[in-house]
Structure formats: C-alpha cells, structure tokens
Amino acid sequence: MSKFSHIYIEERAAAYPVAQHVLSRFPGSIRVMVRHYKDVFNRPHQDFRRQKASTKLILAVKREPFLYPGPEVCEDFGNPNFYYTSPVLNCIYDCDYCYLQGLYPSANIVIFVNIEEFFKAVDRQLESGPLYLCPSYDTDLLALEGIVPYASRWIEFAGIRQGLRIELRTRSANYSAIAGLTPVEQVILAWSLSPHEVVRRYERLAPPLKARLTAIKAALQDGWQVRLCFEPLIKIHNWQQVYREFLDEVFSIIPAERVFDANIGVFRMSKEQFKRISRLRSDTDIFAFPMVCREGGVVTYEDEKEIRGFFYQNLNRYLPEEKIYG
Amino acid sequence: MIYIVTALPCEASPIVKRYDLKRDDACRHFPLYRSDDMFLIVSGVGKMASAIATAYLIAQNVKRDEAGGEEGLAIINIGVCGTLNQRYPIGTPLLIHKVIDHETGKQYFPDILIEHPFEEGSIETHNDVVRREDVLSGRVELRADLVDMEASGFFQAASRFLAPHQIYVIKVVGDYLDVVDFDRQRVAQCISGALDAVDGFIKQVEGLCRVEGDVLTQDERLQLERVKESLRLTVTQSHQLVDMARRYKLRTGRPLPDFSEFAQTRVKVKAEGRKALERIRRLLLYE
Numbered sequence: 001m002s003k004f005s006h007i008y009i010e011e012r013a014a015a016y017p018v019a020q021h022v023l024s025r026f027p028g029s030i031r032v033m034v035r036h037y038k039d040v041f042n043r044p045h046q047d048f049r050r051q052k053a054s055t056k057l058i059l060a061v062k063r064e065p066f067l068y069p070g071p072e073v074c075e076d077f078g079n080p081n082f083y084y085t086s087p088v089l090n091c092i093y094d095c096d097y098c099y100l101q102g103l104y105p106s107a108n109i110v111i112f113v114n115i116e117e118f119f120k121a122v123d124r125q126l127e128s129g130p131l132y133l134c135p136s137y138d139t140d141l142l143a144l145e146g147i148v149p150y151a152s153r154w155i156e157f158a159g160i161r162q163g164l165r166i167e168l169r170t171r172s173a174n175y176s177a178i179a180g181l182t183p184v185e186q187v188i189l190a191w192s193l194s195p196h197e198v199v200r201r202y203e204r205l206a207p208p209l210k211a212r213l214t215a216i217k218a219a220l221q222d223g224w225q226v227r228l229c230f231e232p233l234i235k236i237h238n239w240q241q242v243y244r245e246f247l248d249e250v251f252s253i254i255p256a257e258r259v260f261d262a263n264i265g266v267f268r269m270s271k272e273q274f275k276r277i278s279r280l281r282s283d284t285d286i287f288a289f290p291m292v293c294r295e296g297g298v299v300t301y302e303d304e305k306e307i308r309g310f311f312y313q314n315l316n317r318y319l320p321e322e323k324i325y326g
Numbered sequence: 327m328i329y330i331v332t333a334l335p336c337e338a339s340p341i342v343k344r345y346d347l348k349r350d351d352a353c354r355h356f357p358l359y360r361s362d363d364m365f366l367i368v369s370g371v372g373k374m375a376s377a378i379a380t381a382y383l384i385a386q387n388v389k390r391d392e393a394g395g396e397e398g399l400a401i402i403n404i405g406v407c408g409t410l411n412q413r414y415p416i417g418t419p420l421l422i423h424k425v426i427d428h429e430t431g432k433q434y435f436p437d438i439l440i441e442h443p444f445e446e447g448s449i450e451t452h453n454d455v456v457r458r459e460d461v462l463s464g465r466v467e468l469r470a471d472l473v474d475m476e477a478s479g480f481f482q483a484a485s486r487f488l489a490p491h492q493i494y495v496i497k498v499v500g501d502y503l504d505v506v507d508f509d510r511q512r513v514a515q516c517i518s519g520a521l522d523a524v525d526g527f528i529k530q531v532e533g534l535c536r537v538e539g540d541v542l543t544q545d546e547r548l549q550l551e552r553v554k555e556s557l558r559l560t561v562t563q564s565h566q567l568v569d570m571a572r573r574y575k576l577r578t579g580r581p582l583p584d585f586s587e588f589a590q591t592r593v594k595v596k597a598e599g600r601k602a603l604e605r606i607r608r609l610l611l612y613e
C-alpha cells in the first residue's frame with residue numbers, strides 16, 4: 001500500500017496549523033482520529049520491516065521534555081551545552097545501518113505539530129547560556145521539508161536568536177526547498193556523505209551521492225555554512241580505494257576551502273542496538289566484515305582505528321586538521 | 327494460515343461452505359471448522375466470548391501450525407454490524423481501521439499495509455445491543471461509524487499474541503440499529519455477498535504474512551558443512567560463513583556459488599582457514 005495511505009491524528013493535534021498543512025499535502029489519505037498518538041505508535045509487536053514498506057504518518061502533540069542533553073557518543077564539535085530535540089520521529093529513508101530501526105516500537109513517522117512549544121523550550125534554555133542544538137537527529141528534516149516545513153522553521157527561528165547554534169543534518173538533496181531563505185550564520189547544514197557504492201547498497205531511498213554534492217555546492221555558493229559528515233564509514237570490499245576515490249570526487253565538486261568543518265565516524269553502535277538491527281535485517285550484508293565488541297559494549301569493525309586513520313589522512317589532503325572532528 | 331472468528335453460526339456457514347471447511351469434532355469447547363490452511367471458530371455473542379474464542383484458537387493452534395508459527399498467520403473477525411448512517415447500504419463490507427471499546431474507551435488499530443477492495447471505517451463495540459432510539463434520544467453516544475458486540479474483545483485478545491498487521495476486522499452492514507426479528511438468513515446473505523472481496527483480501531494478507539523458510543537448500547547446507555570441516559573453521563567463523571551465505575542469497579536471489587574448491591582444500595593450520603574464509607567473503611560480497 002502506498003506511503004502515507006493513512007494519517008493518524010491525535011485529537012488535540014488536529015487544530016494546529018502544522019497538522020492542517022500536512023493534511024493538505026495528502027488529500028487522498030485516510031484520516032483516523034486517535035486519542036493519544038502512543039495508542040498507535042506504541043502498539044505491541046509491530047513489524048518494523050513490513051511497516052517500512054507502507055509507512056504511515058502520525059500527527060501528535062509533544063509533551064515535555066522538548067530538549068535532551070546530547071548523547072556522549074555524538075560529536076559536539078567543541079560546543080558546550082549540546083542538546084538535541086526531536087520534532088519528528090523516524091525517517092523516510094531506509095538505511096541498512098540506521099540506528100532508528102527498532103529504536104522505537106514503530107516505523108511510522110510521528111510529526112509533532114506544536115513546534116512553537118519546542119521554540120519556547122529553546123528560549124527557556126537560552127536564558128541560562130548559549131545552546132548548540134540538533135533538531136534533525138531522530139529523522140531527516142530536510143528530506144521531509146515537502147511534507148512539513150520544519151527545516152525552514154528552525155532556520156528562521158535560529159536567525160533571530162542570540163546564542164543559539166543549530167545543526168541540520170541530512171542525507172537529502174533537497175536544498176532547493178530552503179534555497180529561498182537567506183543564509184543564517186547560526187545554522188550549519190550538515191550533509192552526510194557516503195561513497196556511491198555504499199549509497200547504492202545500503203542507503204535505500206536516499207538520493208545518490210552526485211545529487212547530494214550538487215545540493216551542497218549550491219548551498220555553499222549561496223553562502224551557507226556546510227558541514228560534511230563522513231559517518232558512518234562502512235567497510236566494503238576494496239575500501240581504501242573506494243574511500244580515496246570518493247574523497248577525490250567530493251572535493252572535485254565542492255570547494256574545500258569553503259567547507260565549515262567535517263567529522264569522521266567509523267560505524268559503531270551499542271551492542272544492544274547492533275543485536276536488534278542484525279535480527280531485523282537478514283536482507284543485508286552490511287555487517288559482513290568482522291566486528292568486535294569493545295569495552296563499554298560498543299560494536300565496531302576490528303580494524304576501526306586503521307579505517308579512521310586512513311580516512312583522516314585522505315581527508316586531511318583537503319581539509320586542515322582543525323576542521324576535522326571525530 | 328488464516329484464522330477466522332465469527333460470533334454466530336449463521337455468519338460462519340457461508341464461509342464454511344465457500345472454503346469447504348470441516349467440523350473439528352475434537353474441539354469440545356467451541357464449534358471449530360478447519361481446512362489445511364484455515365481455521366474458523368464460532369465464539370458466541372459479546373466481546374468476552376469473542377476474546378475467549380480468539381485466545382483459544384490462537385493458543386491451541388499456533389504450536390500445530392508449522393508454516394512460521396505465530397508469525398505466518400493472520401486472524402480476521404468477520405460478522406455483521408449495525409450503523410445509523412444510511413450512507414452504507416445493507417450488505418456493505420467495511421475493513422475496520424479503528425476499534426473503540428465503548429465501556430473502557432480504549433482504542434485499537436490494525437496495521438493496514440496492503441491494498442484492499444473495502445471501504446474503511448471505525449467500529450464501536452458495546453456490551454449491550456444498541457437501538458436506534460437509544461442513540462436518537464441521546465442515551466447512547468456513538469463515536470464510530472459502526473456498532474457491534476465483539477470487535478474490541480477480539481482485537482484485545484489477538485494483540486496479546488500477534489502483530490497489528492496480522493489482525494483484521496471485516497464487518498458487513500446488516501441493519502440500521504432497528505432489528506425487530508433477528509433473521510439468520512439475512513445475516514448469512516450479507517456475509518455471502520461480501521465473500522468475493524474477502525477472498526481477495528485473504529490472498530493479500532497471506533502474501534503479507536508469509537514467512538520465508540530457510541533460504542539455504544539442503545544441498546547448500548551440506549556443502550557449507552563440508553567447507554567448515556575442511557577449512558577447520560572455529561564456531562564463530564562457521565556462524566559467519568552460514569550468515570554470509572544466507573545474506574548473499576537474500577540479496578542477490580541467486581544460488582550460492584560453487585564452493586567445491588574450498589570443500590576439497592585440507593588446511594593444516596587455522597591461519598590458512600582464515601585466509602580461505604576471507605576469499606569466500608569476497609566471493610559472497612562482490613561476485
């Protein structure tokens with residue numbers, strides 16, 4: 001059945017302008033009113049893979065808390081007061097390695113329509129000092145911009161706040177959806193990039209590398225700050241050559257001197273997440289290379305250090321040390 | 327495997343006939359009918375009765391069902407219902423996307439992941455018969471398109487065992503809450519009229535719920551065993567080999583490549599085995 005064939009609407013969410021906007025995008029979808037979004041989202045025994053083939057939308061009102069402290073494993077790029085927030089849960093793409101698989105009980109996409117309350121929570125937090133915020137962690141906001149314009153809402157919001165810095169992370173090529181906005185210094189557009197072969201094999205539904213590079217180039221030309229995220233680095237056959245040529249391709253299109261910064265992260269995941277995803281995904285060979293479980297229960301490649309070292313050296317051909325994190 | 331729960335014998339009989347189900351006399355507690363790929367139970371009226379029969383059916387039969395156990399089956403509550411809405415002609419079958427329990431206010435949602443021929447609607451399950459005048463006088467307030475006496479009990483019981491894409495409710499409009507004399511024949515006619523659509527739906531559901539058996543054939547498993555032995559693989563390496571082989575088949579849809587070269591190698595030290603496994607890995611990942 002087609003994507004978003006059904007839209008579940010929490011009773012109290014229905015009147016919000018964002019809910020009306022989303023509904024207007026899908027006039028043919030069946031609308032089902034629900035008392036509480038968790039009555040749908042948290043049902044027992046949901047089948048993530050089967051749902052992913054026919055994802056539904058859920059419109060809901062988020063209750064406190066709105067902001068969460070940034071997790072240890074995530075790079076803070078030297079910013080104190082690192083927080084993330086989730087105005088949307090789950091993603092329209094379907095990457096084999098995505099940590100969201102099975103993180104929530106459902107593959108359906110929840111859009112929290114009370115965005116103004118997220119903004120108020122940020123304002124409250126700003127009273128006690130500057131804030132570095134990631135609102136595109138448990139989703140890909142730019143990819144969803146055609147459905148719910150949250151990337152632009154966050155950009156506009158950040159543009160008129162002191163002390164706020166926002167990272168909008170994406171795998172999309174949907175820059176045109178925000179190209180009309182004036183670049184905002186407080187916002188970093190962070191693009192996750194992978195070699196063509198990794199995209200083709202393991203990033204189902206996400207746009208090809210070339211399309212992402214074209215989007216980044218346009219964003220840089222317009223004056224946006226762009227971060228390149230080489231994360232997760234996935235090991236594939238002949239990886240040294242693949243990743244070397246990949247970086248050459250990236251920087252043949254993107255002017256390295258304009259890049260704000262970059263980060264590197266070899267694939268790693270908590271043991272529990274790894275187990276859960278391996279169980280869910282018998283249809284991928286993404287974990288075919290030997291992994292080890294390191295101290296602290298983190299699973300990664302046995303030659304993680306070598307992969308990182310190799311990639312760093314090659315990236316360092318284009319970007320100076322101080323611009324490379326991770 | 328499809329399980330069907332109906333409240334009344336007259337709802338069951340057209341289905342029993344259509345699918346040539348045979349009465350299972352071994353079941354002393356409920357009228358139970360079966361074929362190789364379908365079970366039908368007649369629960370009796372009311373949500374408690376429906377819940378008990380549903381739980382009984384699933385718990386009794388899952389262990390007997392070899393095609394994927396619980397994972398490979400789907401359960402459908404089929405029956406007639408009432409509505410106040412004359413927009414639905416008598417005999418209209420609806421696939422339910424929301425079940426409300428009138429007494430508890432709780433709501434239940436199946437996962438509708440497949441194309442289907444039905445109009446969709448919501449249903450409210452009541453403990454007592456709801457009459458037109460109860461609603462018109464305001465004594466009873468309806469919160470759904472349809473009214474019945476089983477769906478919420480059925481759904482609650484089924485969700486204890488199954489995923490929401492395995493649980494469905496199909497209700498056929500039988501009256502406008504104005505029944506004076508209960509007419510079994512009319513009910514049977516309503517169900518009969520919906521069975522072509524139900525049949526198409528069942529096929530779709532079977533496709534959705536199908537559980538693939540092991541992708542490796544018996545021969546392939548034997549071949550891998552021989553490779554494990556001749557390369558003297560450790561337990562972990564053996565698991566990796568079988569896992570890689572399965573993923574290769576799932577990803578490419580092709581049979582495994584020829585491993586006879588590896589099956590014939592006799593390695594003397596474990597390092598050689600490790601090297602050979604790396605070659606196999608390359609073969610399975612990139613050939």
Ligand code: SF4
Nearest residue numbers: 091093094095098171
């Ligand atoms: S783009 Fe990110 S959030 Fe979306 S599926 Fe891929 S890894 Fe997950």
